Amino acid sequence: MVVGDLSESTEVAILGGGPGGFVAAIRLAQLGKDVTVISKDPLPGGTCLQRGCIPSKALIEAAKHFASIPQLSEMGIHTKELKIDFSETQKWKEKKVKQLSEGILQLFKQYKINFIHAEGKFLSTKEIEIHSTQGLSKLNFEHAVIATGSQAKELPSFPFDKKKILSSREILSIEKIPQSLTIIGGGYIGLEIAGVFGHLGTEVHIIEVLPDILPSLDKELRQIFLRQLKKQNISLQVSCKPLSYQMKQEKILLRLQLNDQSEQDLESELLLVAVGRTPVTQGLGLENIALKTDARGFLKINPHCQTEKKNIYAIGDVAGGMMLAHKAFAEAKIAAAHICGQAAAWDQQVPAVIFTDPEIAYVGLSETEAKAKGFEVITGMFPFAALGRAQTMDKTEGVIKSIAEKNTQRILGIQMIGPQVSDLISEATLAIEMGARLEDLELTIHPHPTLSEAVGESIESALGIPIHRYQRKKTSLTS
Amino acid sequence: MEKEFIFPDLGEGITEGELIKWLVSTGDYVNEDQEIAEIETDKALVSIPSAFSGKIKKLCYEENQTVKVGTALLIYETDETSQTEDTKSDSLKETENTQSNREKDPIINKKKPQTEQSIQNTTHLLPLATPATRKLARELGVDLHSIKGSGKDGRIIDDDIQKAANKTEISSEELTEGLGSKTKPSPSEKASPYEAIPLKGIRRKIAESMQASHQEMVMVTHMDEARVDKLLEIRKEKAELAKSRGIKLTLLPFILKACSIALQDHPYLNASLQEESIFLKKYYHFGFAVDTDAGLMVPVIRDVNKKSIFKLAKELTELSARARERKIDLEELQNHTFSITNIGSLGGIFFTPIIHHPDSAILGIGRTQQKPIVDQNKKIVPAYMLPLALTFDHRIADGATAARFVNQVISYLEDPDLLLLEEGEN
Numbered sequence: 001m002v003v004g005d006l007s008e009s010t011e012v013a014i015l016g017g018g019p020g021g022f023v024a025a026i027r028l029a030q031l032g033k034d035v036t037v038i039s040k041d042p043l044p045g046g047t048c049l050q051r052g053c054i055p056s057k058a059l060i061e062a063a064k065h066f067a068s069i070p071q072l073s074e075m076g077i078h079t080k081e082l083k084i085d086f087s088e089t090q091k092w093k094e095k096k097v098k099q100l101s102e103g104i105l106q107l108f109k110q111y112k113i114n115f116i117h118a119e120g121k122f123l124s125t126k127e128i129e130i131h132s133t134q135g136l137s138k139l140n141f142e143h144a145v146i147a148t149g150s151q152a153k154e155l156p157s158f159p160f161d162k163k164k165i166l167s168s169r170e171i172l173s174i175e176k177i178p179q180s181l182t183i184i185g186g187g188y189i190g191l192e193i194a195g196v197f198g199h200l201g202t203e204v205h206i207i208e209v210l211p212d213i214l215p216s217l218d219k220e221l222r223q224i225f226l227r228q229l230k231k232q233n234i235s236l237q238v239s240c241k242p243l244s245y246q247m248k249q250e251k252i253l254l255r256l257q258l259n260d261q262s263e264q265d266l267e268s269e270l271l272l273v274a275v276g277r278t279p280v281t282q283g284l285g286l287e288n289i290a291l292k293t294d295a296r297g298f299l300k301i302n303p304h305c306q307t308e309k310k311n312i313y314a315i316g317d318v319a320g321g322m323m324l325a326h327k328a329f330a331e332a333k334i335a336a337a338h339i340c341g342q343a344a345a346w347d348q349q350v351p352a353v354i355f356t357d358p359e360i361a362y363v364g365l366s367e368t369e370a371k372a373k374g375f376e377v378i379t380g381m382f383p384f385a386a387l388g389r390a391q392t393m394d395k396t397e398g399v400i401k402s403i404a405e406k407n408t409q410r411i412l413g414i415q416m417i418g419p420q421v422s423d424l425i426s427e428a429t430l431a432i433e434m435g436a437r438l439e440d441l442e443l444t445i446h447p448h449p450t451l452s453e454a455v456g457e458s459i460e461s462a463l464g465i466p467i468h469r470y471q472r473k474k475t476s477l478t479s
Numbered sequence: 480m481e482k483e484f485i486f487p488d489l490g491e492g493i494t495e496g497e498l499i500k501w502l503v504s505t506g507d508y509v510n511e512d513q514e515i516a517e518i519e520t521d522k523a524l525v526s527i528p529s530a531f532s533g534k535i536k537k538l539c540y541e542e543n544q545t546v547k548v549g550t551a552l553l554i555y556e557t558d559e560t561s562q563t564e565d566t567k568s569d570s571l572k573e574t575e576n577t578q579s580n581r582e583k584d585p586i587i588n589k590k591k592p593q594t595e596q597s598i599q600n601t602t603h604l605l606p607l608a609t610p611a612t613r614k615l616a617r618e619l620g621v622d623l624h625s626i627k628g629s630g631k632d633g634r635i636i637d638d639d640i641q642k643a644a645n646k647t648e649i650s651s652e653e654l655t656e657g658l659g660s661k662t663k664p665s666p667s668e669k670a671s672p673y674e675a676i677p678l679k680g681i682r683r684k685i686a687e688s689m690q691a692s693h694q695e696m697v698m699v700t701h702m703d704e705a706r707v708d709k710l711l712e713i714r715k716e717k718a719e720l721a722k723s724r725g726i727k728l729t730l731l732p733f734i735l736k737a738c739s740i741a742l743q744d745h746p747y748l749n750a751s752l753q754e755e756s757i758f759l760k761k762y763y764h765f766g767f768a769v770d771t772d773a774g775l776m777v778p779v780i781r782d783v784n785k786k787s788i789f790k791l792a793k794e795l796t797e798l799s800a801r802a803r804e805r806k807i808d809l810e811e812l813q814n815h816t817f818s819i820t821n822i823g824s825l826g827g828i829f830f831t832p833i834i835h836h837p838d839s840a841i842l843g844i845g846r847t848q849q850k851p852i853v854d855q856n857k858k859i860v861p862a863y864m865l866p867l868a869l870t871f872d873h874r875i876a877d878g879a880t881a882a883r884f885v886n887q888v889i890s891y892l893e894d895p896d897l898l899l900l901e902e903g904e905n
Contacts, residue, residue, distance in 0.1 A: 347605060434610075
């Protein structure tokens with residue numbers, strides 16, 4: 001159907017065209033449903049594709065290449081002039097985003113999914129009011145899926161002005177590399193953006209209120225990461241509270257309170273506030289369908305992703321939990337299958353991936369979490385430095401750590417920091433989903449020379465028998 | 480620091496409940512809204528969500544104990560104190576969760592909110608089964624937590640799911656009415672929210688008889704009221720006399736008598752349909768329903784038409800006493816032609832009695848109450864009204880028959896003198 005073309009009724013109405021919405025739409029269409037997607041953005045893809053995961057990964061990749069060039073001299077590669085035209089980088093990034101968005105739109109056409117660029121508001125549990133540039137209309141539905149996502153959380157003392165105080169959305173589109181950047185929030189968004197600009201030569205400061213970052217990582221991995229931050233000239237100030245700011249010529253002067261209650265000023269060209277995201281439910285007409293959000297604004301759902309109104313589902317960021325696109329993908333598939341009468345319910349592990357340099361990825365329990373739950377664990381750890389492939393890539397920072405239940409040898413969790421671990425984590429996720437034991441992975445051949453060998457070696461380390469590393473008998477690395 | 484979770488007031492005047500099952504255990508880290516226990520109240524089995532997040536220090540009740548509203552259900556160790564490395568990291572997570580960095584939620588525990596009973600016990604690992612096997616379990620309605628897998632360390636394979644699903648089907652047939660297969664208690668559950676009572680003895684007889692009537696017959700209930708002021712006066716007048724003969728005089732013998740006479744004019748209501756023939760019975764043996772500890776029993780008074788009111792009253796008392804004491808002979812329960820069931824002593828007005836198989840009718844009697852009625856002089860006067868509900872088998876008799884029969888019974892009850900006049904006919 002043509003964009004904007006409006007049918008008066010649809011089997012399933014989806015509010016939001018992001019990772020939750022577009023995946024639900026395609027799966028529902030595959031299952032034979034007539035689907036209408038109502039999107040505030042003119043193109044599908046949502047925050048993830050338009051102003052989140054995808055643009056940030058493009059910039060991260062560009063910045064990483066830029067920073068690696070001087071290091072190539074050891075390989076005998078010399079360049080005379082190192083230059084980056086960031087506006088060109090941005091254009092290249094925009095091209096990629098556009099290509100991918102149009103790709104989704106193309107899929108919508110192929111699957112005959114009706115896509116409307118408009119705002120949707122529930123009038124009842126059967127009807128949505130559609131507000132577009134062409135005016136008001138109404139759409140009847142049998143089922144609805146709320147996939148309206150989230151937006152950057154604003155700090156009252158540091159309101160976004162989109163010039164000097166930015167959210168992740170704006171900073172991914174700036175045309176000029178700032179000389180200095182302060183980031184409030186040491187979560188994954190803050191850390192990834194710090195990495196981008198750290199590589200591009202910006203002086204980066206991260207301010208974190210809490211005494212530590214990356215709490216889900218075991219401390220060995222966290223320490224490796226903190227060392228890398230230092231090497232990249234990124235300063236991290238934990239237990240540090242931003243109090244106020246004032247503009248000083250073209251700079252922003254931040255007043256900070258340190259752990260010892262002393263105060264300190266920090267000057268930088270730009271301020272990024274990355275303190276989390278809040279769900280988008282305003283203007284959806286939830287009051288008309290008697291749907292309430294929880295104290296933090298999230299919609300409550302059951303394992304089938306149904307809200308309290310059984311014909312209305314909620315998926316992705318708006319439903320809370322881990323605010324990650326692949327969690328939204330998974331929920332979208334559950335909701336779609338359940339709408340079509342299939343026995344679908346949430347029971348999966350969500351792997352977490354952070355595109356810092358080096359990358360971080362983990363799934364299942366950390367050693368700390370496993371012990372807190374009363375598991376008797378054995379662990380194994382393997383450093384990338386001992387791996388042939390990592391050496392030839394000149395990417396030797398990082399480790400993989402495997403955590404298993406001692407008695408059954410069932411794998412409880414795997415944590416990784418190192419090169420391309422965002423791709424390596426899927427083997428670990430599969431292992432946990434399959435209820436694999438250490439031996440299952442040990443007896444799986446990992447091709448040589450690849451980074452994936454580190455997974456196998458960390459498993460062997462838990463069994464006490466890694467090949468590329470000397471390990472004394474019967475000692476667990478972490479005991 | 481410690482924090483108590485108080486068993487909340489669930490409303491509807493519920494003051495206590497039985498703790499059926501803990502969904503968490505000591506040492507678990509629990510999120511706000513995560514379900515922590517299943518408690519059965521007078522009204523329903525409810526899942527109690529946690530009001531806040533924290534690590535569980537102590538469970539204050541054991542399963543199967545009664546929990547009072549307002550008492551501590553469990554004690555949390557809250558975040559402020561966490562000194563050890565482990566809990567410190569937990570506390571960090573939670574603070575982050577509520578503050579800024581939701582993105583970094585750890586994986587297993589930080590689930591999305593679940594309003595229904597969770598298929599995943601969020602405090603432990605997933606059941607040891609592959610994703611495809613878990614899907615099969617969902618499709619066949621098998622709770623993975625209720626079965627033990629046949630594989631190493633209890634790994635659940637497809638065969639285990641199939642077996643569990645088949646078992647569920649068979650045993651659900653044996654269950655009594657009202658317990659669906661989905662809520663069926665599984666043998667491995669420690670504290671089942673149900674008790675399965677084998678169907679036997681009197682209960683089984685009642686079930687079979689009711690089932691036979693319900694399946695075979697086409698039952699319709701006709702309802703009307705009789706004004707029994709006069710009858711009550713007579714009973715009052717003769718109460719002393721009856722007492723002197725050791726008889727407790729109620730309305731029931733009068734009703735029996737009235738029916739026995741009226742049935743002679745309406746033989747299709749004193750009949751049975753068997754093997755394509757309607758048997759009109761020339762004898763009037765009435766079953767009457769007695770509530771005993773073991774359940775409903777229906778002793779039979781023979782030849783009601785031939786017995787005096789006093790004699791009927793005496794037999795009613797004796798037979799019901801022996802029924803309650805379980806000292807009644809089988810013969811005394813057999814060979815009925817019509818039945819009367821009187822719920823009036825407990826209350827109630829009209830109801831729809833089930834015919835005592837293989838009869839063709841049963842008369843249900845409600846509670847006699849004073850009601851305002853309009854009399855012949857168009858005046859509103861108080862009157863004692865006796866509700867009558869006659870269920871008849873529409874295969875054998877029609878609505879008109881039933882109405883005429885009930886009218887006749889009413890005429891006798893409203894003017895008991897007629898009983899005297901008509902009695903001699905047989």
